[in-house]
Amino acid sequence: MKLRLFAILLASIGLLLGTSVPARAHHSFGVEYDVNKPVTLTGVITKIEWTNPHSFVFIDIKDASGKVTNWRFEGYPPTVLYRTGWKRDVTMKAGDEITVYGWQSRVGGPWGHARQITFADGKKLYFGPGPGTGDGGASLPVAVPPSN
Amino acid sequence: MKKNFVIAFAAAALVALVVFSATAPAQTASPPKAGKDVPRAADGHPDMTGVWQGGSNRIGTWEDTNDGEGPLGQSGPITPFAVTTPQPKPPYQEWAAKKVLESYKMRGIDEPMVRCLPPGVPRTTLMGLFPMQIVQTPKTIVMLFEVFHLFRIIPIDAKHPDDLEPSYMGDSVGHWEGDTLVVDVTGFNDKTWLSGVGTFHSEKLHVVEKFTRVDLNTIAYEDTVEDPDVLTGPWTRHGTIMLRPGTRIREYECVENNQDMKEYEEMMKNPSVFQRK
Numbered sequence: 001m002k003l004r005l006f007a008i009l010l011a012s013i014g015l016l017l018g019t020s021v022p023a024r025a026h027h028s029f030g031v032e033y034d035v036n037k038p039v040t041l042t043g044v045i046t047k048i049e050w051t052n053p054h055s056f057v058f059i060d061i062k063d064a065s066g067k068v069t070n071w072r073f074e075g076y077p078p079t080v081l082y083r084t085g086w087k088r089d090v091t092m093k094a095g096d097e098i099t100v101y102g103w104q105s106r107v108g109g110p111w112g113h114a115r116q117i118t119f120a121d122g123k124k125l126y127f128g129p130g131p132g133t134g135d136g137g138a139s140l141p142v143a144v145p146p147s148n
Numbered sequence: 149m150k151k152n153f154v155i156a157f158a159a160a161a162l163v164a165l166v167v168f169s170a171t172a173p174a175q176t177a178s179p180p181k182a183g184k185d186v187p188r189a190a191d192g193h194p195d196m197t198g199v200w201q202g203g204s205n206r207i208g209t210w211e212d213t214n215d216g217e218g219p220l221g222q223s224g225p226i227t228p229f230a231v232t233t234p235q236p237k238p239p240y241q242e243w244a245a246k247k248v249l250e251s252y253k254m255r256g257i258d259e260p261m262v263r264c265l266p267p268g269v270p271r272t273t274l275m276g277l278f279p280m281q282i283v284q285t286p287k288t289i290v291m292l293f294e295v296f297h298l299f300r301i302i303p304i305d306a307k308h309p310d311d312l313e314p315s316y317m318g319d320s321v322g323h324w325e326g327d328t329l330v331v332d333v334t335g336f337n338d339k340t341w342l343s344g345v346g347t348f349h350s351e352k353l354h355v356v357e358k359f360t361r362v363d364l365n366t367i368a369y370e371d372t373v374e375d376p377d378v379l380t381g382p383w384t385r386h387g388t389i390m391l392r393p394g395t396r397i398r399e400y401e402c403v404e405n406n407q408d409m410k411e412y413e414e415m416m417k418n419p420s421v422f423q424r425k
Contacts, residue, residue: 026261026262026264026402026408027256027259027261027262027408028255028256028257028259028262028345030255030256030422031254031255031256031257031412031415031422032408032411032412032415032422049405051404051405052400052401052402052403052404052405052406053264053400053402053403053404053405053406053408054405054407054408056405056407074407077400078398079278079294079398079399079400080277080278082398083210083211083214083395084211084214084215085211106415106421106422107414107415107418107421126215126221129221129277130217130221141237141238141248141249141252141343141344141345141346141347142237142238142239142240142245142248142249142347
């Protein structure tokens with residue numbers, strides 16, 4: 001519940017700031033991801049794509065019945081990851097267990113946008129921007145709305 | 149759940165007030181002047197050479213100022229030149245406003261940057277997150293942008309060429325008015341957005357930007373956009389561009405592994421999943 005509250009808080013800030021929020025990402029958060037679907041998942045890394053315009057981390061998630069699903073999480077490009085404290089092939093590697101906090105895709109399924117990753121030793125790093133980036137928030141982007 | 153939303157919204161209102169107060173640029177009737185701590189070039193003009201970040205009002209290194217919570221994700225002290233008033237929205241003609249709102253309704257799925265296209269001017273100038281580098285000489289000022297490896301070459305006291313072809317970043321020429329670099333930009337194509345979601349324009353777009361390094365850390369920025377085909381009149385905004393000591397421009401080449409185009413094509417098969425109601 002706390003995470004849900006946090007997600008609403010972030011979304012509300014975006015809503016209130018409206019179009020004053022400068023572009024910070026290569027694409028809209030809101031088309032692909034749902035701020036009302038926050039997820040926190042712990043699993044083992046199967047693959048890392050340290051690529052542009054976005055990096056991806058793939059993790060195997062095991063549910064209560066033992067069934068394993070491979071999730072894909074999108075994040076910052078490498079230039080931004082370098083500056084936020086990441087080192088390629090050092091900070092995290094395939095086989096490491098991590099916890100990802102982010103938001104699931106609107107269409108459901110094992111696919112999401114990562115905000116923060118927590119490592120086995122408890123260290124945390126941002127892997128992607130917060131929600132509300134790029135889709136204009138809830139504030140109309142024009143001064144003159146249509147007459148109808 | 150409802151209670152949680154109310155608490156979160158109230159907290160967000162407070163945060164947004166603080167952040168927004170810091171986001172909008174100081175607006176004065178007289179043109180801004182460079183402070184005493186602003187370095188001067190050999191020709192006497194304020195020297196803007198260095199690495200900067202648009203869309204920010206925070207003083208400090210990139211690392212110190214881009215690690216915060218929330219959509220802006222920014223932290224650190226705020227420049228005294230931060231804008232304190234809400235910025236106006238572009239005054240679109242009624243037919244054009246409808247087109248912008250269609251894009252807004254679709255949450256910007258038609259975002260040109262998703263296709264790795266240059267964001268144009270003035271959008272690139274105030275692009276958050278990614279740094280830019282200014283190289284200043286008496287005759288030419290060059291702006292190098294990390295985002296998509298873009299650049300602008302701004303000759304001083306020059307005229308626009310007669311043979312301009314429509315382009316994403318347009319053609320820039322500059323001149324100095326006191327401590328302010330004024331850049332006139334024309335020769336655009338109609339494939340970029342001005343600022344927020346769907347803010348399209350025509351090839352008649354004309355932009356005038358003003359850069360004033362008002363203190364060691366801050367460039368006060370103003371842009372005025374005109375486009376007789378889609379706007380009812382000029383649209384002027386203010387912002388700040390912040391010095392990022394110790395940062396170097398790295399490589400951000402967009403097309404390497406662009407999964408979003410594929411995802412967006414899938415999403416378009418059922419727009420009701422993501423459309424605003």
